[in-house]
Structure formats: C-alpha cells, structure tokens
Amino acid sequence: DAGVIQSPRHEVTEMGQEVTLRCKPISGHNSLFWYRQTMMRGLELLIYFNNNVPIDDSGMPEDRFSAKMPNASFSTLKIQPSEPRDSAVYFCASSFSDRAAFFGQGTRLTVV
Amino acid sequence: EDQVTQSPEALRLQEGESSSLNCSYTVSGLRGLFWYRQDPGKGPEFLFTLYSAGEEKEKERLKATLTKKESFLHITAPKPEDSATYLCAVQGMDSSYKLIFGSGTRLLVRP
Numbered sequence: 001d002a003g004v005i006q007s008p009r010h011e012v013t014e015m016g017q018e019v020t021l022r023c024k025p026i027s028g029h030n031s032l033f034w035y036r037q038t039m040m041r042g043l044e045l046l047i048y049f050n051n052n053v054p055i056d057d058s059g060m061p062e063d064r065f066s067a068k069m070p071n072a073s074f075s076t077l078k079i080q081p082s083e084p085r086d087s088a089v090y091f092c093a094s095s096f097s098d099r100a101a102f103f104g105q106g107t108r109l110t111v112v
Numbered sequence: 113e114d115q116v117t118q119s120p121e122a123l124r125l126q127e128g129e130s131s132s133l134n135c136s137y138t139v140s141g142l143r144g145l146f147w148y149r150q151d152p153g154k155g156p157e158f159l160f161t162l163y164s165a166g167e168e169k170e171k172e173r174l175k176a177t178l179t180k181k182e183s184f185l186h187i188t189a190p191k192p193e194d195s196a197t198y199l200c201a202v203q204g205m206d207s208s209y210k211l212i213f214g215s216g217t218r219l220l221v222r223p
Contacts, residue, residue: 004155045211045213093156100158103148103156106154106155
C-alpha cells in the first residue's frame, strides 16, 4: 500500500483565496483525521471522520474551514477565505478503528 | 479534557549516551498510548502502541514503557540517525478514536 497520500505537497496562495487540500487514506481504514502543525501549537486535531461521517469537528478553528469525506477513499479540507495565520503544515492520517493512525507527508500551506 | 505533556522539550546526547523521554498524560480512561517519530519535512511515523500499565514494547534501540500516569521512551546507545522529534499521543475511552498529541521532544544525537 502506498500509505496516506496528500496533495499538494506545497501550496502558496494569496490572502482571501480559497484553498483545497486533498487526502487519500489507506485502503481499508475507517477513520480519517485532519491535523494542523505549527511551531507554536504543535499538532492540533481539526476534524475526525469515522466511516465517512464527521464525528468531532471541535478543532476546526472557524467557519472558514470545512471538511468533507464523500467516500471511503477521499477527503478534502477547504479554507475559504484563507488568511496568513492559516499558514501551517496540514496532515491527514487514517486508521482502522482504535489502531495506530498513519500519517501522510503533509501539505505545507503558506498564505501571503 | 485529555492532556499530554512531554519533557524535556529538547535533548542533546552524545552517540552512545543512553537517556529517557517522558510523556505524562491526563485522560478519562486510557484506550491506548502511542509513540511516533517525526523527521523534518515529514509526517509522524508510528513506533509503538501501549495499552495497559506495566506493558513494554521494544524496537532496536528504543523501548517504551507505560504506567497509570506516564510513559517513558528509553533510548539505549543512540546513534545520530535517531535524531528526530518524538511525539506521544493518547486515545481516550470515549466513543471516538482521535489521538491527542503532546508537543514532542526534539532529540539531537551528536557523533
């Protein structure tokens, strides 16, 4: 298996633009997580899906952030409009139930 | 609220100098405690899962142990390639499988 696949690896965008991050989880995994990592705040859980259903989105910073999981093999995290403080590395991870989560390589987002 | 505190924030060791990293946690019922390694520019890489107090897991120069309040990652005779950030995460007994991470320990092993 290729592991968790995220795209793009790097994204530079201007403030106010819409940004969409994509994730393909490991086949057979039923849980998917979106995390954000910054030097100041470390790894923060944004949202968690189980069997394609959002279970906990309490970490989504504000209404500008939204996430979808239309099927078991694809998820998106959208920021609209983007702001400079959204600059961070965004990770997607997947797991099977309570087993260990496996992470993708991340998307480094820079909003200028 | 589930919390994870890791110490020290950073650790410098000479090659061959053994040491331990600490992960203290507060969770309303522990389902599992996870250790990850993260190299610069990469995603966290899974190392170990511990489920109950007294449990130990080993992999090469690393050994993870678990008590009711904390976990230790022991590094024996480290090599420069062990340099990385080590992250600890807990999974509570609630209905979700989310992982709550600590801020990590940055380990530098000098030759």
